Structures are given as structure tokens and as C-alpha cells.
Amino acid sequence: MGTLSTTAGPARPVSRTQALLNLLRDGDELAHAVTFAFAATILLITILLIYELWINSGLARHKFGFSFFYTSTWDPIFGQFGSWPFIYGTLVTTAVSLTIAVPLGIGAAIFLSELAPPKLSRGLSFIIDLLAAVPSVIYGLLAVFTLVPIMRSDIEPFLKKTLGFLPLFKGPAYGVGFLTAGIVLAVMTVPYIISVSREVLLAVPQDQREASLGLGATRWETTWKVVVSYAGVGIMGSIFLSMARALGETMAVTMVIGNQPKVSASLLSPGYSIAAVIANEYAEAAGNLHLSALTELGLVLLLLTLVLNALARILIIMTARKGSGVQGQ
Amino acid sequence: MTVRTIWRKSLNAVMLSLTGVCALVTVSALFVILGFLAWNGGRSIHWTFFTNLPAPTGEVGGGIANAIVGSAKLLLIAACIGIPIGLIGAIYLAEYAGATWAFFIRYAADLMNGVPSIVIGIFAYSVVVVSMHHFSALAGGFALGVMMIPVILRSCEEFLKSVPRSLREGAMALGASKWRTILTVVVPAASGGIITAILLALARVAGETAPLLFTAFGNQFWSSGLNQPTAALPVVIYNYAMSPYDDLHQQAWAAGLVLLGLVLVTNLLTRMVLGRQTAQGR
């Protein structure tokens, strides 16, 4: 690329081509600018998305104001719309799905990265990646044919018998409801956690493990306390991915949640989620106010995602401070 | 052996076997799905299924040829949008970004990821379909591409960051500029993960129905070029599964099997051609 020139010399007027060549040689500035441009389009698209949602929900926002968040009536005929049951359902199903998917996913990822021989690990993770490709509608239909009957006749009655004193497990066992939806979401989102976590765990330098084992730690202690915490941030990223998908999932949820806009403490109760009601009613929405209210629901979900992400980030910061010296973000 | 050691050893054994159980549970879920699809749809799979256009209800011999080609077109467009923005954006976040820009861009990507697929479809409708005054494969590809971006961005950022500093410093010590280091050292080192992320994103959008309903619209016949509405596998699966006819139900399961098969083949081919490495070369 030529030697570094250190001569100062008089400032000569520089031709356009010379200037361009100089820019290219300062490849980094160009690279910075180019990569920034691409990254910035993400910002642009998101802003455009929010803008579109904002504009199209105008009718509903002006009519209902803040009451949209806490009222529970959803009546397209009388023109009364409130989003609370949908917010509740979205939160509950996402929480259930994370509770199941996170331990399952991290456990499987640990197995694949630390314990399984490389060929088995590659093969199994291949298969698990396929799970992400199964269309949402097939998950839904499968759940309807296989999971719902089992929930109704075996699992839910069992839960009621053993844990029925908790308000979480009261009420008739329909088979459809928050719990079933949460389970389906867990299966749908676990591939993201496993896939990304496995890669991040594999990237942890071998010497970290060796140092720990050398100090007398058991395999499990090494894995849990050293490798996983080293990869902690990446794993959190995978959980974000999975949570995001759970929040926005439509088809599969609408088939197993019961589609009843109800707020109930029981996980066995039917409910509704924001994404499900938008998917159900958008195509047939009667009238502009209805359409506008559905669009406002989309905005509410966006807000929810914002808040949940913020909370999760705070959680990371708090645990990172407590734990061992892990690279910050 | 002290009590504590026994405890630690048993905990070790229990926890490690539990992780195996986790992996087993997850993998068996896929086998249940594949089994269900094969059992219910296997009968519909024969040569004509892949080469015929859909037949109207009541007639046998319908196929999903246009849906397969349509899905391929849509994924191609989606990849052309999602991969450059996602990957180059990830490079920016991992290598160049300062704290504030990084924060906003990551946040924007996480937000985009949480938007229900149907809302992305509505968004693509207002941006592309309304401007063009008709449905098209382009609009569908745009919707899917937008959905791919956050998955690729967030995962690739993590993989790029996990490349050890020593590799970067080594390259720079040899005189390479930053962008050269990134291009020739960092990205190849993270390539295993990057390919995983891209394939994961493609797999996800390959199965999405809702964003296509008002963008690619669907087509009973062949769609020509990129400007016409086009059929797509997930939409066909959805329509058939929701119809009252048993024959169409079977076709839906068979199409599901085909979709998964295509994703599997794409995964295999990509890994074979582009090679597979992790940072540790395992």
C-alpha cells in the first residue's frame, strides 16, 4: 500500500480524483460511513413503521385517549374499544413461554456446546434450527390436534388436583387458554435461544474452562459459573429474540388461547392477545374506527416491547454488576 | 470425601444430565411435528404435487408448483434486503458504533422484532402496495426482509463481538487498517455464527403467513416476474388447512413437509458450499 509519507510540504490544490483516492485510502472513514448508513436504515424503517401506526390509529386515539389502556370493552358494533384484556393476555402468555423456554433452551444449549461430541452437536442443532422454520399455522394446528386434548383431559385436571389451591389453576379445564398458548409459544421460541446461545457458548475461549477445571471445579460448576456468565450477554440477546417472537406471534396463539377478551388470574382460563386479535379482526374490520383501534393495538404492542426491553436491560445491568467481571455492552 | 464434595459431584451429574434432557425434549418436539406432517400429508406427496398448479376443489391432482417458486422468489427478495442491512449494520454496531447510536439502533431492532408479523404486513402494504397500486412479490419480499433484519442484526452483532481481541490485534499489528481487519479476519472468524443467523432468519420468514396476505396476496396461477401477486407455501398451507375439505387438509400437511424439506436442503447446501467454522475451529 506504499510507505507512510512524513514530508510536510506546501499545501497543493488536490484534484477530485486525488481526493477520492485519499478517501479510499482512508478506508476506515468510508467503512464507518457505509456501515453507519446501513445501520441507520434500521432506524429509518422503525421510525417509518411507528409513523404509519401513529397516523392510522389517529381516529381511535382521539376518541379514547388514555382510557384505551385500561378499559376492557371491545365492541365493534357500539364503537367501544379498550385494550386491557389484550395487554394482559400478551404479558401472561409471554411470561409463561419464557418461563418454559429459557431453562429448556439454555439447558439444551449447554448440552450441545459443552457435553455433546462435535458431530452430534452439529447434527442436533441442525434439527433444532429446523424448528424455527415450521410455519406458525402448522404449530397452531398441531397444538389443536395434539396438545389441547391432552391439556384438557390430563394435564389441566392434574394441575387442578395438585396445585388447585393457587389462584393460578382455578376454573374449568377447556384445554385452550393462557397455559396452552404459553406452551406452544415456548416450543416456537426455544430454537432461537438454543441456536444463538450455543454459538456464543462455543465462542468462549477454551482457556477459561481449563483455568476453572484446573482450580478443581466440577464440570457443571465450570459451565455454569464461568462459561455461561462469560457468554451471559449473548445469551440475554437470544432471550430478547425469543421474547420478541412470543410477543408478536399470531396464528398459533389464536388457535389455542380461546379468543375470549378476559382478564383472569388463572392460567387455565381462555384469554386473548394483542397479536391474535389484530390477526383475527383486521381483514374483516368493520369501519374506520375499528380499523383504527386495531392499529392502535399495534402501537400498544410496540410500547409494550419498549417497556419490556427496558426492564430486561435493567435486569442485565443489575446482575452484571453483581456477578464476575463480564464484558459490559 | 467431604459432604460438600459429594454434593458438588452429585449436583454435577444431575445438572449435566438435565441439560441432556432439555436437548432431548426440544429435538423430540421436532420429531413429533415431522411425524404428524408425514403421517397426515405423506399420501399427497408424489411427483405431480411438485409440478402441478393448484386444482380447484373436488379435483384430484392439485399441486403446489407455483407456491414453491413463489416462496423462493419472496425469500430471494427478502434476503437481498435483510442480509445486507442486517450484516453490515451488525458490523457497524460491533466495530464502529459509539454508545448512543448503538443503543438506539439496537433498540429499534428489538422493537421491530417484537412487531406482530401481521402489522409488518400492514406496514409493507401501506408503503409498497399502495404506492404501486397492486399486490406484488416485491411487496411480500419487502415485508419478509424487514422481519429478517432484527434477527440477523442482533445475532451477528453477538457473534462478531465474540471474536477474540487477540485476532484483531494481531491483524492490526501486521499493518492492516480497521476495515481490512474486519473484512479479512473478524468476519471470517465469526462466519459460522453469521451463517447460522442468516439461515435462522430465512427459516423463520419462510414460514410466515400473515405478512404475505396483503402484500404478495397469493395466486392460483403462475405469477410472472416480481411485479405480480404470487403464491407462497405458508399462505397455501394456511388456506388449505382452514378449508372444509379433507383433500386440501392433506395437501396442507404435505406442503408443510415440503417447506421444511426445502429449508433443510437450503441449510445443508449453504453449509456445504460456504464451509463451517467456529471461532475455536471445533
Next chain:
Amino acid sequence: MKKPVLIVSLCLGIAGFVAAQGGTVQLQAAGATFPAPIYTKWFDAYKKINPKIEVNYQPVGSGGGIRQLIAKTVDFGASDGPMTDEQLGQAGFKILHFPTVLGADVPSYNVPGVNTSLKFTGKALAGIFLGTINKWNDPELTKANPGVKLPGEDIVVVHRSDGSGTTYIWTDFLSKVSPEWKAKTGGPGTSINWPTGLGGAKNDGVAGLIKQTPNSIGYIELTYAIQNKIEFGDVQNSAGNFVKATLASVSEAAAGAAKDMPEDFRVSITNAPGKTAYPISSFTWLLIPAQIQDTGKREIIKGFLNWMLKDGQGYCEGLAYAKLPPPVVVKEAKAISLIK
């Protein structure tokens, strides 16, 4: 050496299938899911007669069809419910309604121990779906079904969760037979605030929930019930008779309404007069712009409508749709000339 070859062949392949092909004319249409099977059958048959004409119909839903028609992204639409004056006003251009086939909603149920066809009065159905009648052995039900042992169990109501013409027909009927229903829910609609019940997505979802949930009742399309051999009950019509939905009894309802049919065909035929008329029936319409600039497209659409009224109707029975009664066919044939 492998990579460049692969990349070049990939590019050629891509170029190949991205390139446009010409020859045929493709029209776009969107709308109701209910008649989608017969519409696709018709368009396929029409293509066999006219190979250069392709009509791509997508079942995105009646509301979606109306909106896409108004936005002019499709050439014509289809809907299970007639467009309201408000929607017609929004369109900014004149839209004509053409009935194509008839549909009906039937009450389907799953009561363990009951294997016969139950009889339902309008009042009973309204009460069940309002939640005021909540046990199977309620007097309103036992009265109409002497000799059938109805259990004292709670009724589980199932309705549609997605907006749909099927819901429109059902709520239209209930609004006519029950002032209480109309007052509480506000009248017919594709999507309403259901006083009670689980929501199933599409006919499939409702039928599935009914099949799996003991002591449940819901409404599904007749075509769907026939195709899947689902048991359903009889409903009392305006003449006081309990009628089972059949293709014949549904066409009867339309024949009864034919005399007073408005010129634009926007009419509700639920609770229609007629001894053997099935009370929960409805037309489904094609929505065609009255003015079509493109001569080619105009001729194609007019040609298709003519064919639909004559030969097209012959396909109905095979797919379990009820045909249009002759007086309606005659009226429609005249209306085709309104398309300019």
C-alpha cells in the same frame, strides 16, 4: 473454482425466474372465504374455456375484499354481507352487487348422550348466545325437544373469533328474532362483542372446539358441515316450522325473498317467509365496479358473470352450495348491462 461457478449458475437461474412471461391476462379479485371453493372452481373452469383469461381470487375475507376494491388494488371484490351505504360512499365510484350463491349457518353441538337432531327456536338460540340460557335442560330447550333427555350441564358457547360473513348472518338472524339480542349487542356485524363464549378461528376452529368440548354449541357454515359430515340441529323459521338446513330449504329462503328484492340486490334473507325456508340463509355477492375503463377487462367480467348465471350454477350442488333461484337469475342477467 467451485464458488464462482456456483454463483454464476445461481445468478442465471435467478434471472430466469425473475423474468416476466407474457400472453395471458390476469385479473385480481379478493373477498369472502365462504364462497372461495366455488369461486376458484368457477375461475378454473372458465380458464379451461378461455385459456388466456386467468382470474386470481384470494379469500382474504369480506372486509378485506371491500377495502381492496375501494383502494383499487383488485379488479373486483366479493363479500358475504352487502356493503353499507357508508362504505359505498367511501368508495367514490359506483359499485354493483351480484349475488352468486347462497349460504347458511347451522347450529352445531356436542352434548354427550344426545344423538338426535335437536330443535332450536330463535328465542332459544338468542338466549344461549346471550348467556341468559345457560343449562342444557332449560325449559326453552326441553319444550322444543320432548322425548330427548337433555343434561343439566352448563352450556359452553363457541363463536367465531375472526370477523366473518358467517357471524354476520348468524347475528342478523338473532337480531331479527330477539329484541333483547339486538339491544344488547347492537345488531348484525362481522365482529361483535360476544356476551359469552370461546372464540374459534374460522369454521375449522369453531368445529374443532365444539368437537372437543363436551356440552358445547356453536354456529358453522352449512357447506362446511356437509363436507365434514357434522351433526347439526333444526331451527324454527318464521312460519313456525322446524327446518333442517339443506340446499333446497336454503334456496327456498331466497325464492321467498325474490319478489321484494331491491334493484341493487342488497338484501337480507334471514328469517325469510316460506313454509320450508331455512331461516338462517344469506346471499353472497360479487362486488363489481359499475364503470370499468379497460375494455378488455370489462368484457371479461361481463362474460364471466353471464357464464356464472347459466353454467356456473351447475357446479353448486357438487360443492354443497345452494343455487340462486330462477327469478333472481333473471333479474341479475339484466343488471349485467349496467356495467359500462
